Amino acid sequence: MSSDNKKKLRSASWFGSNDKNGFMYRSWMKNQGIPDHHFDSRPVIGICNTWSELTPCNAHFRQIAERVKNGIREAGGIPVEFPVFSNGESNLRPTAMLTRNLAAMDTEEAIRGNPIDGVVLLVGCDKTTPALLMGAASCDLPTIVVTGGPMLNGKHHGQDVGSGTLVWRMHEEYKAGNVSLQEFMDAEASMSRSAGTCNTMGTASTMACMAESLGTSLPGNAAIPAVDSRRYVLAHLSGMRIVEMVHEDLTLSKVLTRDAFINAIRTNAAIGGSTNAVIHLKAIAGRIGVDLSLDDWHHGKGVPTIVNLQPSGQYLMEEFYYAGGLPVVLRRLGENGQLNKDALTVNGKAIWDNVKDSPCYNDDVIRPLDKPLVESGGICVLKGNLAPRGAVLKPSAASPHLMNHRGRAVVFESFDDYKARIADPDLDIDENCVMVMKNCGPKGYPGMAEVGNMGLPPKVLKKGIKDMVRISDARMSGTAFGTVVLHVAPEAMEFGPLAAVQNGDIIQLDAHNGVLHLEVSDQELAARLEKLKANRVIMRTGGYLEMYRERVLQADEGCDFDFLVGCRGAEVPAHSH
Template identity: 50%
Template sequence: MTKRPYESLRSARWFAPDDFRSFGHRSRVLQMGYSYADWMGKPVIAIVNTWSDANQCHSHFKQRVEDVKRGVLQAGGFPLELPAISLSESMVKPTTMLYRNFLAMETEELLRSHPIDGAVLMGGCDKTTPGLTMGALSMGIPFIYLPAGPMLRGNWKGKVLGSGSDAFKYWDERRAGRLGEQAWVEMEAGIARSHGTCMTMGTAATMMGIAEAVGLTLPGASSIPAADANHIRMSADCGRRIVEMVWEDLTPAKMLTRANFENGIACAMAMGCSTNAVIHLIAMSRRAGHAVSLEDFDAFSRRVPVIANIRPSGDAYLMEDFFYAGGLPAMLERIRGHLRTEALTVNGRSIGENIEGAEVYDDDVIRPLSNPIYAEGALAVLRGNLAPDGVVIKPSACAPHLLKHTGRALVFDDYPSLKKAVEDPDLDVTGDDILVLRNAGPRGAGMPEWGMLPIPTKLLKQGVKDMLRLSDARMSGTSYGGCLLHCSPEAAVGGPLALVQTGDRITVDVPARRIHLEIDDEELARRKAAWTPPPPRYERGYGWMFGRHIRQADEGCDFDFLETSFGKPVPEPDIF
């Protein structure tokens, strides 16, 4: 390893000079009980920790941060823990999507304003992976992402439960009157029984896997269960490796190319990814200056099959099984032909070198390419007069008969109206209709996970298990069904979704990648002329800023002023 001189480190600007300001910096470190031997001449490593008492997915981070510190110290670095907003998907309202960019800003400014040479980013719950990495990419110093890891399998009466996916399924059974209250309470106590993220292929598992495929984690890190001792060892490894990365000056700009993000897309398709992968990976790639697009996702979907048999795309297994079957390195080795194997990763080696020789130990969990879960990739992007900038669907988790369908629109302007209507036994609805929810996009509502619109109770009692549902919202990665999401432009900015009326006919053709509102252009123009925008959701504070600067879904929902094209790079802070 070629080691850069200490004087070239960012932290040396704070601590090394013989001047008044550096006297102040050194004296305050001494105030905390550290001696000169603890930090002088060493890289300062930030451990950006998204632990909180309100984040069940990260409850083990209180201990893991000590494991990271141990690794940093062993490698000759000086660790400093910097807390950041936690973003528990289950607890934060109205949606953590509202605060993803908040975490990105916080991460970037934490790293810029402190004497930091490199960072370990501790995240996992849905928005923490993109939020942390977006901020660190914009800052540009060496970093490693440490994934929280999935929780253990859920259990109820000997049945394996998957977070989210089974909750949705059994809730519909309860709404239909086929599951009693006692069974529901028992299930509630058994579905989440350890620390860690959702153990289905939801957004958390998807984004942790994508982070590894892009090259931002150590090999194999993304699929280690949170409760496994391997996770402790991996955490210490992150601490040791980040010190080496600082001495090597292995920054994102020197490591990442477009190939890294294309690998992220290929990985997502093979995993049977969450639909949220589209928004987050686009945002991450744009921060790195190597933008991918909806067209890239659709192109990879055409050629990369789903081979991870993990719920909700798969029918049996969970992330713990995926780990035992060989984990992400084994799955990536199986799709090697679809990867840019030359892309570099944080351990200094290429992704091709990292996965060389990785074995699959269970061909039913990680399928061979000749026997996929779904012949094409997990996602498809449809376009048409109803979604000029795209709408996303997860065909691998959708009833096959809905992939080509024309139905009558049943339109709702807000979620409370929808929620009330679907419980109405007299609701005028059939399983052939298309439920439409609007004003739930980035500007309209912060883009919450409302996109898996509840099937009306009337239809559940008739045995309907799936129907087409269209919105400008997102849905949980643990969700499933015929859900058309991220309709762009959203209704709140005057997109065509704002112009749909109950009774209109909508045609969906997934193989042809087409969605069409069956009215003529003149009628569409007449409705557009009569449309008025809804009032702003927020009139002050962070929400006010969010509503004025948020990009649309097809552009990753980042703030316009945070993208690399907005202005000159932010200079290093003055320390005089």
């Protein structure tokens, strides 16, 4: 490679000079056994790894990283693996969402501050995918995503069971008295049979599909099971491809265009994806500089849900992969005029060129457009005097008879209040009521935990009722289900109207027309809020938690920190030792 080409490599500003600084940068790296000629003209590729034994979804990433390294070396690059904060939803308290922005900060500064020319993001558990994409987007280097893949199907009593979804369903059955404690506990070992993320269309699988539909991963990446050898092949090929991307200067901003985000929104509708994608896509778009709002989710309205996976449908991610995976979904969207076909992807091709010939091997798992699981999927955006800046609902996981509902509010002031009162047999509630929970939003919980899918009262469950309308400023797991209104903005902690709802107020949900209305006059609502503001208590916790509360944006803005929005690029001042 000529010296002109060598100068184009970002890493050359560290390793390419014959002065004191070049001496020290090379010398310290050589203590790992790197030969001198590797510093001549080879791209240095960072492998950003969220491996952690405390993040069980990502606990197999050491093996995946080795396959990525093999691909990088084969293509003539130098792999350098580095860790970033691994925020796994399964163990981290109070919620991994609280540290999504921390992981994004870690990723951004690690990429910008180190001598790398391109980066491979190893992601899996829910928040690691958006966090690393957010951090990488703020740097805008050539970037490719490799997800860890879903775990194998859970097996319980001879039937397939979905991770996460099994918990919600079995627990409700236990509270209703339909299963014993022993049977509930026996199901525990049945759910997680292998390495990998949740095997339902939960948030992890959804974000893997978002990464692929955005064009940031190689075709087929989203659905390959974690323990399938083809996951390793894809990791190897991704390692090879990132080296080529560096030479082509195919940066993330050339892939993450507005057209790509609209493709992702429509894909989310087609797969019956998690409501969490609303927040994460907004945050990623904000980092790369693409104007994306809650109203843009209307692009998913009218898109049929064709992926028949739990929690909306029947199957799990294994069957989704065997049926052809996300390329089939994208092909069917393209055939229906619902795909921006020219959107560029990381393999250098337009997304339509990647998927136009993708075969489907099971039309019950990935339904034809004329036989969908849900006629009009997508995320339903709700607005009204209860949610002036919006709220969301997932139609494919909701009960059709509750999509237009008017009922009496039963209010829980916090999640602790909900837990303390929900099982009380004297709680004044029936199946026609609307359960309302406050102070579980970005600042309120804090971190906007996945508690919005409140379990129903045992007294209602014992009547055979499976669903009620539930409203909160919280999130819910993508593995959950029900007629659940989420992400109410502004949140109660910020004195949004949700804060003023009282027991007995009448609430109307009209999902078909996108309306969430509290039947209280504007004057009464304002008076209630003024009284609450007068009694406001300022919480001082210190540390990251206090910074989070002070700087986090609302749900409709992506819950990023206000000072992190935007692309700051990869330039960094040279350091003189």
